[in-house]
Each structure stands twice: as structure tokens, then as C-alpha cells.
Amino acid sequence: MRLTLSATCMVLPAAVSAFFLQSPHVKVSQRRRANTLPAAIAVPVAQLEENLTTAERSVTSVVRNCSPSVAFVTSVLQNKSGRSSSRQTNPKLPPGRSLGAGSGFVVDMEGYIVTNYHVIARAYMLQRMTQEYEDTIDNLVNNATQLLGSTTTSLKQFFPSPTTFAQVYVRMGDATQEYIKCRIVNVQPELDVAVLKLESNTTSLDALQSVSFGSSSNLLVGQSLVAIGNPFGLDTSVTSGVVSALNREITVSTSNRIRNCIQTDASINPGNSGGPLLNLEGRVIGVNTAIVTTSGSSAGVGFAIPSDEVEPVVRDFIREDRLKQCKLAWLGVSIMKPSTSQRLQPCQNWVVSVEPSSPAATAGIQALKVRNNHGRVELGDCIVAVGGNDVTSFKALREELEKRKRGEELAITLQNASGEKRVVYCKLGSIPSKQ
Numbered sequence: 001m002r003l004t005l006s007a008t009c010m011v012l013p014a015a016v017s018a019f020f021l022q023s024p025h026v027k028v029s030q031r032r033r034a035n036t037l038p039a040a041i042a043v044p045v046a047q048l049e050e051n052l053t054t055a056e057r058s059v060t061s062v063v064r065n066c067s068p069s070v071a072f073v074t075s076v077l078q079n080k081s082g083r084s085s086s087r088q089t090n091p092k093l094p095p096g097r098s099l100g101a102g103s104g105f106v107v108d109m110e111g112y113i114v115t116n117y118h119v120i121a122r123a124y125m126l127q128r129m130t131q132e133y134e135d136t137i138d139n140l141v142n143n144a145t146q147l148l149g150s151t152t153t154s155l156k157q158f159f160p161s162p163t164t165f166a167q168v169y170v171r172m173g174d175a176t177q178e179y180i181k182c183r184i185v186n187v188q189p190e191l192d193v194a195v196l197k198l199e200s201n202t203t204s205l206d207a208l209q210s211v212s213f214g215s216s217s218n219l220l221v222g223q224s225l226v227a228i229g230n231p232f233g234l235d236t237s238v239t240s241g242v243v244s245a246l247n248r249e250i251t252v253s254t255s256n257r258i259r260n261c262i263q264t265d266a267s268i269n270p271g272n273s274g275g276p277l278l279n280l281e282g283r284v285i286g287v288n289t290a291i292v293t294t295s296g297s298s299a300g301v302g303f304a305i306p307s308d309e310v311e312p313v314v315r316d317f318i319r320e321d322r323l324k325q326c327k328l329a330w331l332g333v334s335i336m337k338p339s340t341s342q343r344l345q346p347c348q349n350w351v352v353s354v355e356p357s358s359p360a361a362t363a364g365i366q367a368l369k370v371r372n373n374h375g376r377v378e379l380g381d382c383i384v385a386v387g388g389n390d391v392t393s394f395k396a397l398r399e400e401l402e403k404r405k406r407g408e409e410l411a412i413t414l415q416n417a418s419g420e421k422r423v424v425y426c427k428l429g430s431i432p433s434k435q
Contacts, residue, residue, distance in 0.1 A: 045060075045064070055224070058224070058280045059224075059226055059238075059240055059280070061282070062226045062278055062280060062281075062282045063226065063228065063238050065282050066105075066211050066226075066228060066276065066278055066282050067228055067236045067238070068172070068173065068209040069105050069106045069208075069209045069210055069211045069276075070103060070104070070105050070228045070229065070230075070236050070275060070276065071103065071104045071105065071106065071113055071115075071170045071171065071172050072101070072103065072104075072170065072171045072172075072230045072233070072235060073101060073102050073103060073104045073113070073115050073119055073120065073168065073169075073170050073182075073196070073274060074093075074094065074098065074100070074101040074168070074169050074170075074171075074179075075098075075099040075100055075101070075119075075120050075122065075123035075166060075167065075168045075169070076094050076095065076096030076097060076098055076099060076123075076166070076167055076169070077096050077097045077099055077126070077164055077165075077166055078094075078095060078096035078164060078165060078166075078167055079096075079163055079164050093179075094167070094169045094179050096167065099120075099122040099123050099126075099166060100118075100119055100120065100121070100122055100123070101119070101230075101233065101271060102115060102116060102118075102119035102229075102230070102271055102272070102273035102274045102275070103115065103119075103228075103229035103230045103271065103272055103273060103274045103275030103288070104119070104170065104196065104274045104275070105211055105228075105274075105275065105276045105284065106172075106208050106209065106210045106211065107210055107211065107212075107213070107284075107314060107318075108210055108318060109208055109210055110197075111197055111198030111199075111208060112185065112195055112196070112197055112198075112314075112318050112321075113170060113182070113195070113196040113197070113198065114193065114194070114195055114196075114274070114287065114310070114314055115194050115195075115196060115273070115274030115287075116192050116193065116194065116273045116274040116287065116289050117187045117188065117189045117191075117192045117193055117194045118192055118252065118273065118289075119194070119273050119274045120168050120184060120187075120194055120196070121187075121189070122166065123166035123167065123168050123184070124166075124184055124187055124194070126165070126166035127165070127166050127184065130162050130165055130166075133162065134162075137159045140159075141159070167181060168181070168182040168183075168184060168196060169181055169182060170182050170196065170198060172208070173235070173236075174235045174236070180198050180199070181198075181199050182196040182197060182198055182199060183196065183197045183199050184196060185197050185317050185318070185321045186317040186320070186321070188313050189256065190256060190258075191258060191305060191309060191310065191313060192252050192256070192258060192287075192289050192305060193287065193305065193310055193313055193314065194274075195314055195317040195318065195321075197321065211276060211278070211282065211283070211284050212283050212284065213283060213284050213285075213307045213310070213311040213314075214278075214279055214281060214283025214284060214285045214307060215285070215307065215308060216262065216285045216286060216306035216307045216308045216309075217306075217308050219243050219246060219262065219279075219285060220243065221242075221243050221244070221245060221246060222242050222243060223242060223243045223279070224240065224241075224242055224279075224280055225240065225241055225242060225243060225264055225266055225277055225278065225279060225280075225285070226238065226239075226240050226266070226277075226278045226279075226280070227239045227240070227241070227264070227266040227267070227268060227272065227275060227276070227277050227278075227288055227302075228275055228276055228278070229268075229271060229272035229273075229274075229275030229276075229288060230271045230272070230275070231267075231268075231269035231270060231271040231272050232269060232270060232271050233271055234271070239266045239267040239268070240266055241264050241265040241266030241267070241300075242264065242265060242266075243262060243263070243264060244263040244264055244265050244301070245262075245263040246260075246262060246263070247259070247260050247261075248260075248261040248262070248263045248303060249261065250289075250290055250303050252289065252290060258289075258305060260306050260309065261286075261289075261303045261304060261305060261306065262277065262285070262286045262303065262304045262305075262306055263301065263302070263303055264277065264286075264302050264303075264304060265300040265301070265302070266302060267300070267302070268288050268291050268302035269291070272288045272302075273288060273289055273290075274287060274288070274289075275287070275288045276288070277304040283307075284307055285304075285306070285307045286304030286305060286306055286307055286310075287304055287305045287307075287310055288302065288303075288304045289303055289304060289305050290302070290303045291303070315399070315402070318402075319402060322402075323431065329401065329404040329405055329406050329408060329428040329429075329430075330358070330359065330406070330428060330429045330430055330431045330432075331358065331359055331360050331401060331426070331428060332354060332355035332358020332359055332360040332361060332429070333351050333352075333353070333354055333355070333358070333360045333365060333367070333383075334351070334352045334353040334354075334367075335349050335350065335351065335352060335383075335394055335397065336349075336350040336351075336352050336368075347382035347384060347415055348382070348392060348393050348394060349382055349383040349384070349391060349393075349394060349397045350368065350379060350380070350381075350382045351365055351366065351367045351368065351380050351381050351382070351383065352367060352368055353367045354366075354367045358429065359426040359427055359428055359429050360426065362426060362427075363412070363424040363425065363426035364424055365380075365381050365383075365412070365414065365424060365426075366380035366381045366416075367380045367381075368380045378417075379416070379417040380416070381414040381415070381416055382414065382415045382416070383397055383412060383413070383414060384413050384414065384415045384421070385412070385413035386400040386401065386410065386411075386412055386413075387400065387404075387410055387411055387412075388411065388413075404428055405428070406428055406429060406430050407427060407428065407429075408427070408428050409425065409426075409427055410425070410426055410427070410428055411423055411424075411425055412424050412425075412426065
């Protein structure tokens with residue numbers, strides 16, 4: 001018997017339909033009778049859950065709270081007009097030839113989505129090739145312009161422009177929702193992780209719901225889990241199971257091995273790649289990525305990349321992207337290194353310096369001072385809470401500030417070396433551009 005480790009991404013045809021959804025042999029009278037059925041009656045969720053066990057209620061609660069955060073991710077190859085060169089039989093799908101599809105989930109209210117790298121790998125490589133080609137042409141034209149004195153526009157006409165390009169789309173919710181164009185923020189193939197960013201002027205990001213990461217380090221074998229994704233293109237399908245094993249090593253390509261993976265018997269199929277694996281608290285503890293199979297479908301042996309490895313990568317990608325887009329909120333302080341501040345218990349986030357004219361300076365946050373005559377250091381303020389949330393470590397402080405937006409009014413609780421606390425209020429600004 002041959003066992004195959006298969007990444008759970010899929011390539012979709014232009015149209016996918018189940019034969020039993022609409023049969024051509026159904027009589028017109030039957031269709032009319034079907035259309036006269038009474039409207040559905042809304043029943044409160046609490047009433048529907050009355051006869052469920054506690055375990056069942058835990059699963060339904062996770063599904064109800066987390067399903068809106070799960071996305072269908074697809075990538076296509078389009079021509080310049082945005083249309084497919086082949087016949088498009090399903091107008092709801094983005095036009096173009098399919099390059100792959102899978103799942104993803106929203107991790108930030110600004111529209112950042114996590115998925116597997118292999119779900120969008122073809123689109124990513126094609127986009128890189130296109131960008132490298134255009135950069136090369138620009139360099140050649142600029143150099144030729146300096147040598148020959150011609151205009152850039154006149155020289156560019158001698159170089160052909162790409163006629164096709166790869167594009168990634170995401171659909172939130174069911175098949176009735178629109179596809180939203182995405183930008184690939186960054187990828188880490190070694191971990192099979194990619195981060196996307198929704199780019200739409202027509203879709204409000206206010207309607208998005210995000211999920212939070214949980215810790216994968218405290219999982220127990222036998223612990224209940226829930227997987228949500230889009231297997232075979234079927235929207236927000238839910239399966240449940242348990243942690244079958246921990247610390248598995250899987251090979252997702254000929255040269256790429258991922259360690260510490262979570263093994264689960266929750267059914268994972270082609271199209272589940274990039275979807276969340278959740279604990280019963282509704283937190284993401286893994287990203288579904290591969291299965292062991294003899295048929296190509298689930299055999300009860302699936303694998304997810306642990307959240308403790310995914311979360312730091314995702315956080316760094318989002319932070320770097322916000323810096324590039326100049327959207328990261330700015331307080332204007334430098335914090336003492338954790339290795340040094342640990343000696344100054346109980347406070348950890350001692351302010352080392354305050355940028356002039358920064359929100360922190362305006363609020364009166366005090367940095368440490370060095371007395372030149374004796375070289376003695378006088379501590380200033382330590383940040384102990386942000387927006388009412390305690391920050392007992394530098395990591396907690398950074399994560400709390402990264403959630404904030406420019407222009408946001410923020411309450412910051414400070415503590416000095418004498419243990420006295422005070423609250424200051426400041427308006428977060430933008431990171432100043434380098435002169």
C-alpha cells in the first residue's frame with residue numbers, strides 16, 4: 001500500500017458544480033411548487049442548542065464565532081484586460097486560469113489574512129518574475145536614456161510588456177459574496193506560510209471578523225480540535241477531531257521539512273490548506289497544511305503547522321508591511337532591553353529615551369537620566385499598562401501598541417522608581433520620515 005503526503009491545496013476548473021443542485025429533468029410544476037414553500041422561520045441559537053451536550057455546544061460556539069473569519073483563497077492567471085483567454089462558464093469566479101485555491105483566515109481587522117504558501121506559490125512566483133522583468137527594463141531604459149539622451153517613453157516602446165499577470169483573490173463567507181483582490185504581503189516557504197492583504201475600495205473592512213492565535217505548546221494528545229476551511233471549494237466546511245500526536249515532522253516539498261507539526265484526525269481535504277485549526281476556546285493553534293493519504297482525500301491523518309511558530313512570522317510580516325505603508329502607530333519611546341530590565345523587578349518596560357516632539361514627549365513620559373558627575377543612572381517611567389491592559393513584558397507592550405492606529409487617543413499607565421503610578425493620555429502619531 002502506497003502512502004502519499006499531500007498538500008491540501010487544489011486547482012479549480014472554471015466552474016465547479018454538484019450534479020444534484022439543479023437537475024434538467026425536474027418538471028416545471030415541481031419547480032413552481034418548490035418556489036411556493038413557506039419562508040424559513042428564525043429560531044434563536046440558544047433554543048437550538050437546548051438538547052446539545054456540553055461538548056457539542058463548545059464546537060458550535062467555535063464555529064459560530066470563527067467561521068466568519070475564514071476565507072476562500074484563489075489565484076488566477078489573467079490577461080491585461082482582466083479577462084480569461086478561455087471560456088468563463090461561471091461568472092462568479094474571478095476571470096482567468098486557476099493557479100490554485102485553498103483557505104485562509106483573518107488575523108487583523110485591517111484585512112491581513114494568513115494562508116499556506118503553497119496555496120499562492122504559483123501566483124507569487126509569477127508576480128516576482130513579472131516584477132523582476134519590469135525592474136530590468138526600467139534599469140536598461142534609464143541607463144540608455146542617460147547615454148543616448150532619448151526620453152524614457154520613447155525607449156520603452158521597444159520592450160514588450162507582459163500580456164498576462166497573476167492575481168490573488170479572497171472571498172469571505174459563502175459563494176454569494178464578492179471576490180476581493182489581495183496583495184501578497186510576504187511569504188516564508190520554509191514554514192509554508194503566507195500573509196495576504198485585502199485591497200478593496202468597495203468592501204468595508206469594518207465588516208471583517210478576526211481570530212486570535214492561541215498557544216500550541218500546551219496542547220495535549222486527545223484534546224478536541226475544530227478545523228474550518230473550504231475543501232473542494234465547499235464554503236466554510238467544519239470538521240472536528242482530536243490531537244492525534246505532537247511534534248511530527250512533515251515534508252511539504254523535496255527540500256522543505258517542517259518540524260513540531262500537530263497531527264489530527266479532524267478531516268482535512270484538498271482546499272483545506274491554509275485554514276485554521278482551532279481549540280475549543282476559538283483560538284488558532286495551527287494552520288492546516290497536509291495529509292497522509294492513499295487516495296488524495298482525507299484518511300484521518302492530517303497535519304497543521306503549530307501556531308507558536310506561525311504567529312511570530314505573521315506578526316513580523318504585518319509590522320514590516322505597516323512600516324512600508326506608514327500606517328504603524330507611533331508613540332516615540334525606546335524601551336530598555338528585557339535582559340537588563342529583568343533585574344529591575346517588578347517593572348519591565350523602563351523608558352530609555354523619548355523622541356523630541358513625539359506623542360510620548362507631549363504626554364510627559366520621562367526617560368532615564370545619567371548624572372555625568374557620578375555616572376549614576378536615575379530611572380524615569382516604566383509603562384505598566386496600555387489602554388487599561390496590563391503589559392508585564394516587552395512582548396506584551398509591543399503587541400498592545402501594534403494593535404493601535406494612528407490618531408488613536410490612548411491612556412498609558414506609568415510607574416516611577418518609587419512605585420508611584422500615574423496615567424497620561426496621548427494621541428498616537430505617524431512614524432516620521434527619515435530626512
